[in-house]
Amino acid sequence: MNGTVNTIEPNEAFPKNALEQANAASRIRITSNLARRIDFRSKTVFTFGDTAEEQTSCAFSVYPNGIGWQLGIHVADISEFVPEGSPIDIEARRRLAAVSNGFVKTEMLPEKLKEICTLSVGVDRLAL
Numbered sequence: 001m002n003g004t005v006n007t008i009e010p011n012e013a014f015p016k017n018a019l020e021q022a023n024a025a026s027r028i029r030i031t032s033n034l035a036r037r038i039d040f041r042s043k044t045v046f047t048f049g050d051t052a053e054e055q056t057s058c059a060f061s062v063y064p065n066g067i068g069w070q071l072g073i074h075v076a077d078i079s080e081f082v083p084e085g086s087p088i089d090i091e092a093r094r095r096l097a098a099v100s101n102g103f104v105k106t107e108m109l110p111e112k113l114k115e116i117c118t119l120s121v122g123v124d125r126l127a128l
Contacts, residue, residue: 092108
């Protein structure tokens with residue numbers, strides 16, 4: 001980032017190359033990425049939200065660890081789908097440093113990518 005502030009229009013469309021990357025990422029299967037990760041699918045992991053169907057980027061777990069309790073904080077891991085310097089990475093950085101007009105939420109990721117990266121009940125996802 002160059003220290004300048006970008007402006008972004010509400011609901012500004014993503015560049016074509018970022019949307020193409022998001023579509024390609026939606027075809028990646030996470031099963032090939034599980035070998036080097038801890039599997040929490042058999043553990044109780046929960047979120048705080050209004051409904052069970054709500055998608056989130058953060059979840060929690062609590063379990064005994066032999067000397068007390070362990071708090072797990074699980075954050076959706078988009079790095080498998082958004083390599084550094086890729087079109088989505090560049091656009092997300094631009095949007096992160098953007099100022100929106102009013103109180104309109106500016107999305108950092110295209111909808112297709114959000115669908116595969118957010119944590120949802122009963123759906124396998126990668127997390128940190």
